[in-house]
Amino acid sequence: MSSQLPQNKTIRAQLLASMREGEYAASERLPRESVLAEKLGISRTQLRDILASLEREGFISRRHGVGTLINRHVLDVETRMDIEVEFLDMIRQSGHKAAVAFVRVSDGAADKTVATRLQIPEGTPIIRIARLCTADGKPAIYCEDIIEKRLARTGYTIRDFKLPIFHFLQQFCGVIPYMDLTNVRPTAADAALGEIFGVPMGTPLLNMDEVDFDIDGQPVFYSNEYFIDGVFNLTVMRKKL
């Protein structure tokens, strides 16, 4: 049925973890490729494929004739905005206690925005999931998730939404998000959001308009999110093309 985890990814995660733990911290550089490959039990070819992706993610820099350097300052970033992380994990990573304050699930029909994002006709039946995540008990993220109703099986309960949303998507919709494109905008809290977050109207909020795609490139999930300022450091790593 479903495929196992590629060994490739496993080794990659293992290497990244050992870098984080400071295994190579002595000189803040990785051993020569041939040595490292042997140590990880893979070929140099395969290792280089891994290094190529780690380099693109900013964790290492490869310099011809010099070596492969570890970018400690990137490894230590608190919350990477350009890497998909579950909200609850994100809150925890920032050193706070994470919880879901409330969940409201309702049926509905795709409005114009949703229809555009999910590339479905306007009026298509959808499920709307509104959630409020808290950090140390204080509102941190409010999001409205939307998925096409025909994708969802029945049998879920509110409890299923207290877990990461990916759990619901996978278990009840057979959907595995592969990547997302998120539009980032600054906004100010209106009356409704002010009440949800417990802040005055006009309080700055970060609005993220997120569309998740599966491995086939099909949009499968839409989420409109609001982040309050001050809870996490949202950091994005950038390199030229």
Next chain:
Amino acid sequence: MSSQLPQNKTIRAQLLASMREGEYAASERLPRESVLAEKLGISRTQLRDILASLEREGFISRRHGVGTLINRHVLDVETRMDIEVEFLDMIRQSGHKAAVAFVRVSDGAADKTVATRLQIPEGTPIIRIARLCTADGKPAIYCEDIIEKRLARTGYTIRDFKLPIFHFLQQFCGVIPYMDLTNVRPTAADAALGEIFGVPMGTPLLNMDEVDFDIDGQPVFYSNEYFIDGVFNLTVMRKKL
């Protein structure tokens, strides 16, 4: 003296460009690796290194036993927030006419924030460059760039700041930014920013706190930027680790 551009990057750019131009659009997938490698005039090994980075950037998806698929929806993203782009280019990419409305250059000393970001002692002499970039004549981005004074040679004029800031950094500071870490926050325009942008106080702005590092991982450049909403679609592509 200075090294040439690696052939590797050239081929990569070439491949990306031809994907954008729709050369492979017929089936929205790339030819088999062996064929593509030959076509590009490189080995399959090298091609795979390139594909690994393109995959991490979301432009393609590689699936064992299937093929390499082009992610059109990623190629078509207007402004990628997780890829370093010059402000003026960013504005142009969004379909507007870009210009620098004003530049103010002054000397100063590193305050606590700057000292932390650039990892230098407080009070270190710095150069402060304040710029306002406009889109179709309307204020779009206001930024205050800071670089350590000892890095800068003399002889530059205001004209040098009407060009991309990288021009100044490279020509007068011998600095080539390799990557940056940018902290993203929502804010509201205060009196000063309101006047600069010509908007009421409280107008939502996106604040980006950016530190640029060179290839050695040394912080070399700090920039505090404000983006007005509505001019561009700032999009970030995210995948799990």
Next chain:
DNA sequence: ATTGTATAATTGGTACGACCTTTAAGGTAT
């Protein structure tokens, strides 16, 4: 006809091993 199952063809994934190119460092002659 439909369904299930073996089989082949396609395509990316992995492995070696040899050689090229870029840096950095050390040593030597000036």
Next chain:
DNA sequence: ATACCTTAAAGGTCGTACCAATTATACAAT
């Protein structure tokens, strides 16, 4: 000291052979 040359180390590139996942095909069983 300075400039230049040599050399070692490390990443970059190449080619070939084979492994593994997927999909398509052929064919048998129902």
